[in-house]
Amino acid sequence: MQRDLFEEEHQLFRETVREFLAREVAPHHDQWEKDGIVPREVWKKAGEIGMFGFGVPEEYGGAGITDFRYNAVIVEEVIGIGASGLGYSLHNDVMAPYFVDLTNDEQKARWLPGFVSGELITAVGMTEPGAGSDLQGIRTTAVREGDHYVLNGQKTFITNGINSDLVVVVAKTDPTAGARGTSLLVVERGMEGFSRGRNLEKIGMHAQDTAELFFDNVRVPAANLLGAEEGQGFFQLMGNLPQERLSIAVMAVAAAETVLQATIEYCKSRKAFGRSIGSFQNTRFVLAELDTEVEIARHYVDKCIRALNAKELTVVDAAKAKWWTTELQTKVIDRCLQLHGGYGYMMEYPVAKAWVDSRVQTIYGGTTEIMKEIIGRSFGF
Ligand SMILES: Cc1cc2nc3c(=O)[nH]c(=O)nc-3n(C[C@H](O)[C@H](O)[C@H](O)COP(=O)(O)OP(=O)(O)OC[C@H]3O[C@@H](n4cnc5c(N)ncnc54)[C@H](O)[C@@H]3O)c2cc1C
Secondary structure, three states: OOOOOOOHHHHHHHHHHHHHHHHHHOOOHHHHHHHOOOOOHHHHHHHHOOOOOOOOOHHHOOOOOOOHHHHHHHHHHHHHOOOOOOOHHHHHHHHHHHHHHOOOHHHHHHHHHHHHHOOOOEEEEOOEOOEOOOHHHOOOEEEEEOOEEEEEEEEEEEEOOOOOOEEEEEEEOOOOOHHHHEEEEEEEOOOOOEEEEEEOOOOOOOOOOEEEEEEEEEEEEHHHEOOOOOOOHHHHHHHHHHHHHHHHHHHHHHHHHHHHHHHHHHHHHOEEOOEEHHHOHHHHHHHHHHHHHHHHHHHHHHHHHHHHHOOOOOHHHHHHHHHHHHHHHHHHHHHHHHHOHHHHHOOOOHHHHHHHHHHHHHOOOOOHHHHHHHHHHOOOO
16 A cells, blocks of 8 residues: 655655765664774764754754654664664654753753754663663662752663763652652763763674663752753653654564565575475465565554654554564564575575564563553553
8 A cells, every 4th residue: 555654855855864874874884783883973974964853943953843754764764774773763763852842941052953963962861770661660869969960870771872972861859759759860971970881782783882871979960950840750751752662663664664575575586496485375475464464564653653743642552553563573574584594594684684683672662561561551450
């Protein structure tokens, strides 16, 4: 079925992004996989062509356009070339709402121009060694002392952890107040007592810097609190998680589509028993099933994008999109790998890299099990 999500301006933007990725990213990504990180320059170059912060008001350097279809275009193109090291979607899809919607004018002036230019790379620190799914179990604390907060604690698995300049840290400002005792503080590169641990060794997404962060009596100015008042952090996070989960779903469908198309081509050319492997009924049935499921997922996700743009995407809608599409992605890629035979196990075939890169999708941004909890709770049990 024809996709009708995009207008002409999105298609033009897609061409710009595609050309940029072919020139600045694709030729270097293998090296970045070996380095375990992408260079900061590729962030600035993306900033120069307007890839970051569409929703940032024009006075701070952005386009002032709130339209998630532009974000989706970037995600699809990045995934289309398997550039899993670029942390652009974390910056653009996940962090932008924190910096655009929760900042005051003074903070906007300090941070937004760099956000848009790619000179200030962002990250979010929610997860700790002892608390992931159970966000209320975090132990990082921020104690107010005059016009500062004194921050102590540790975060782990932080995307853009090494490259980031601004980290939104989730901390307890009142450990006795439950959900109302959590706040979001922006910790900046170079603050005394803020250090980074290892660039973590992962099974996939090798070019993506994922790190531990440590806070040892970091004096964070109270002016770096997000939102008008303390204690709103948990609700601010809950408000932004649907967009994060939708971004992951967009990624999931794009990855499944990309691998599926490559596999169909492979099945046309690969011969066994004197015939193309695509001529076996099993191959055609597997591909037919996957193609059907991916197309259905695509239409649900496109509808979610429209709903997000209309400010109607619910937490439950986004949870459905996230768990369903990411589970589908891992299934599709696994079946496609099987159809490649031994070549599917070789890193020179994109399906192999897609397989390891995809595994985390059902875990970060809220696990499949947590998504089902969210949906299940909506029945009012
Ligand atoms: C590559 C990568 C990048 C990441 N990037 C970031 C980032 O940028 N910022 C950040 O803050 N975090 C990030 N994370 C962390 C990620 O969000 C967490 O790993 C995830 O939320 C799960 O938390 P956990 O690892 O502590 O697992 P746990 O919470 O310990 O869960 C372990 C298992 O128990 C299950 N489980 C837990 N609670 C329940 C329940 N109530 N009912 C049923 N099952 C349950 C889970 O589904 C899971 O299967 C990243 C993780 C990875 C791997």
